[in-house]
Amino acid sequence: MERKAIVLNSKDNVATALAELSAGESIALEVDKNKSSVKLVNPIQFGHKFSLVDIKAGATILKYGEVIGEATKDIKAGEHVHVHNVASTRGRGDVTKEPAK
Amino acid sequence: MSFWGYPRPDGSVGTRNYVAVIPTVVCAAATARQISDNVKGTVPFLHHQGCALAPYDLELVNRTFTNLALNPNIAAVVLVSLGCEPIDIDGIAERIAQSGKPVEKLVIQQVGGTIATVEKGVRIARQMVSEASEVKREQFDESRLMFGSECGGSDTTSGLGSNPAIGAAFDILVKKGGSAVFSETTEFIGAEHLLAQRAVTPQVGKQIVGMVRRYEERFLEKGVDMRGTNPTKGNIEGGLTSIEEKSLGAISKGGSQPIQEIYEYGERPKKGGLSIVDGPGYDAPSLTALAAAGSTVIFFSTGRGTPLGSPFVPVIKVTANGLTYEKMKDNIDFYVDLARKDNINEIGKTLYEEALKVASGKQTKAEILDQSSYNGIFIVGPLA
Numbered sequence: 001m002e003r004k005a006i007v008l009n010s011k012d013n014v015a016t017a018l019a020e021l022s023a024g025e026s027i028a029l030e031v032d033k034n035k036s037s038v039k040l041v042n043p044i045q046f047g048h049k050f051s052l053v054d055i056k057a058g059a060t061i062l063k064y065g066e067v068i069g070e071a072t073k074d075i076k077a078g079e080h081v082h083v084h085n086v087a088s089t090r091g092r093g094d095v096t097k098e099p100a101k
Numbered sequence: 102m103s104f105w106g107y108p109r110p111d112g113s114v115g116t117r118n119y120v121a122v123i124p125t126v127v128c129a130a131a132t133a134r135q136i137s138d139n140v141k142g143t144v145p146f147l148h149h150q151g152c153a154l155a156p157y158d159l160e161l162v163n164r165t166f167t168n169l170a171l172n173p174n175i176a177a178v179v180l181v182s183l184g185c186e187p188i189d190i191d192g193i194a195e196r197i198a199q200s201g202k203p204v205e206k207l208v209i210q211q212v213g214g215t216i217a218t219v220e221k222g223v224r225i226a227r228q229m230v231s232e233a234s235e236v237k238r239e240q241f242d243e244s245r246l247m248f249g250s251e252c253g254g255s256d257t258t259s260g261l262g263s264n265p266a267i268g269a270a271f272d273i274l275v276k277k278g279g280s281a282v283f284s285e286t287t288e289f290i291g292a293e294h295l296l297a298q299r300a301v302t303p304q305v306g307k308q309i310v311g312m313v314r315r316y317e318e319r320f321l322e323k324g325v326d327m328r329g330t331n332p333t334k335g336n337i338e339g340g341l342t343s344i345e346e347k348s349l350g351a352i353s354k355g356g357s358q359p360i361q362e363i364y365e366y367g368e369r370p371k372k373g374g375l376s377i378v379d380g381p382g383y384d385a386p387s388l389t390a391l392a393a394a395g396s397t398v399i400f401f402s403t404g405r406g407t408p409l410g411s412p413f414v415p416v417i418k419v420t421a422n423g424l425t426y427e428k429m430k431d432n433i434d435f436y437v438d439l440a441r442k443d444n445i446n447e448i449g450k451t452l453y454e455e456a457l458k459v460a461s462g463k464q465t466k467a468e469i470l471d472q473s474s475y476n477g478i479f480i481v482g483p484l485a
Contacts, residue, residue, distance in 0.1 A: 002440040006261060016261055016340065018439050032444070047257035047340035061342075064265075064353060066295050068346035079341070088343035090291040091328065 005044075007031040007052070009065030014049040014081050016063075021050075042080040049081040061086050103128035104246065105238040105461040106397070107176070110201025114245040116171035116397040116460040118236055119144045119413055120229045122179045122222070123166060125193070126151025133181040134474075136222035142230035143179075143454045145410045147478045148389075152186045153485040163189050165367030165478050168393040170197045170204070175415045176233035177203035179226050181218065184210030186363060197401025203229055238462065244278035246460055249396030249414070250354040251285070253384035256404025257339045260350020262421025262437040262445070263402035269398065269449020271356030271375065280373045281356065282394045284380040285386050286316045288327050288351035296352060296377070300360045307365050312379050312440030319481070354402055366479055367393050384409055388416070388480035398456050401467075408432045412474050415459050418466060419452065432472075434465050 005015040012031045021027065021044040029036050029052070036052065044050050049063070055075040060067045069086040079085075108113040120143040121465045124133035127149040137145040137212075146169060148475040150162050170178045170193070178197055190206055205225045212218045250257055250267045271281045289296055293313040297306035305480040320327050341347045361374040367390065370376040380390040389410040391399050399416045401409070406429030410416040420426050421437035437448050437453055459465055467473055 006439055008265060008445070009263070018261075030444075045340065047261075049303045049340060049342070063346060064349045066292075066345070066349055068349065069343040082340070083337055083342055086342050088291070090294070090343070090346060 003030075005029060005050070008063060012062045013055055014061060014063055015052055016049050017044040017046055020046055027072050038078045039045065041076055041078040042050040044080055051075045051077050051079050051081050053077050102243050102457060103240050104243060104457045106241045106245065107173070107236050108239055109173050109182045111171075112344070113173035113395070114241050115175070115247070116175040116415060116462075117413065118176050118233055119174060120177045120179065120226055120233055121146060121175045121413060122181065122226065123170060124148075124151070125166060125180055125182045125188040125190050128152070128186070129181040129209055132209055132218050135215070135219045136179065136181065136226055139219070139274040140222045140230060141227040142233065143226050145474050147475045148413045150478045150480060151188050154187065154480065155483070155485070158480040158482070159187055161367050161480060162232070162478055165389065165393050166440060167193045168369045168395070169389065169413070170369055171200055171369065172201070172392055172395055172413050173397055175202070176236060177229040178205075179195075179222055179229070180204065180206040181222065182206060182208045184208045189403040201376050203232070205269065234429075243274065243457060246274060246398060247282065247394075247396050248274055248282040248456065249281070249391030249394065249399040250283045250385050251311070251384060251391060251399060251401070252288075252351060252354055252402040253409070254403040254405035256422060257341075258421035258439070260347070260353065260403050262439045263404070263419040263443045264350060264354040266421070266437045266448045266452050267354045267400040267402055267419060268356035269446045270453040271354075272358055273450065273453045275358040275375050277358065278373065280370065280376070280395075282370060282376045282378055282391060282396060283352075283355040284378045284390050285351065285382040286312055286379050287382045289313050289325065289348055290331065291318060292348035292352055295349070296360060299357070305360060305362060309360070309377065312363055316379075354400070366390050366395070369395050371392065381479050383479070385476045389476045389478055392476075398460050400452070403433070406432060408467065408470065408472045410465070410473035411476060414474075415465045416467045417452075417456060418457055431470070432466050443472070
């Protein structure tokens with residue numbers, strides 16, 4: 001069976017769609033031989049992300065096993081994860097606040 | 102595992118056996134190309150630098166010529182100078198000769214014009230090719246290889262498939278004791294703190310953060326904020342949420358091993374393992390930085406597809422975009438099929454095996470289609 005979404009690291013709490021996915025669809029996932037399945041809350045476009053688990057507002061979003069931002073609101077498993085519910089922690093703002101080296 | 106490579110007098114091992122014809126200034130480029138056009142087995146390195154340079158750029162260009170010539174894939178070197186450029190042609194030739202590599206310099210203003218220089222250059226190059234052709238491939242441990250990686254014409258699939266697969270191949274080589282290098286400083290912005298965490302010492306970590314900041318500041322001085330405008334509108338439409346996500350996708354082409362040291366553009370790593378060379382994201386001068394660093398096989402990750410190769414180093418084109426692979430099969434060597442059940446590490450292993458074949462002599466598409474003579478050299482500027 002062809003894979004519809006990819007989880008890049010076993011620490012990740014998001015997957016990335018490899019096709020156009022519909023709301024209500026159950027997506028089979030596998031990372032490091034661990035299998036799971038998530039039912040999508042929203043339609044997810046190719047290249048976009050969805051949550052693998054419930055994520056609380058303020059919690060970190062992990063992809064590649066690294067922090068790619070923070071949830072700005074509660075996110076349910078299977079929900080679209082993008083700029084509407086995630087904020088970068090590395091934009092211009094945090095850099096200008098850092099002390100000069 | 103092992104590969105078949107060319108032993109060099111300085112102890113390095115090449116994957117190719119070229120005689121390089123290197124103009125030391127753009128004014129000598131056409132003459133250098135005419136020498137190369139007439140001698141099979143030579144490769145020219147064409148660029149438009151060599152004059153009107155600020156002192157820091159002059160130093161950069163001098164070391165780039167020197168270290169390119171020292172690349173193990175080159176058996177012998179013909180330097181073609183105009184004569185009035187500020188490049189330290191004697192110093193470069195001396196450094197090449199110290200490595201045991203045959204080198205000759207031709208100065209157009211001294212030899213007396215293009216025709217006389219081409220005639221002399223063709224005779225010299227012919228003799229060098231004849232001698233180089235007697236060097237035979239020998240079996241070497243894979244740890245004697247140095248990989249480089251580059252991404253260009255990127256799309257969503259680059260960060261998901263081709264970059265991570267290249268990173269996995271990097272990890273295999275570095276764990277076996279080999280060397281690897283990646284560059285493209287502008288693509289670290291937003292993820293430099295993660296690269297810094299992988300540095301072998303806090304000092305190297307600070308240097309990584311400083312290198313990224315220096316690059317950003319060059320743009321800020323001109324009123325351009327690279328951090329604030331990333332990810333772009335198109336990136337967001339494609340699914341990228343934050344600058345750190347975008348940069349993580351790019352730096353995954355460097356694998357996950359500890360970062361030993363960082364180097365300036367045109368420098369050659371002194372330590373084994375994984376290194377970073379400072380440089381632009383612009384593909385052509387970035388490939389030059391990887392070649393000058395001593396890479397003997399380069400992986401080039403692409404989403405949209407690009408023909409560009411490197412004059413002295415075989416470039417393996419990798420895409421994870423199925424449509425691009427079908428459309429650009431003439432140029433793409435390796436397809437990362439994300440829909441397959443294999444995980445990225447397994448795909449990376451297959452890519453690594455392909456790299457060993459290429460190291461042993463298998464021709465890449467960029468080599469076969471001769472997409473390789475023009476890479477150019479990065480400078481900070483301004484030009485005088």
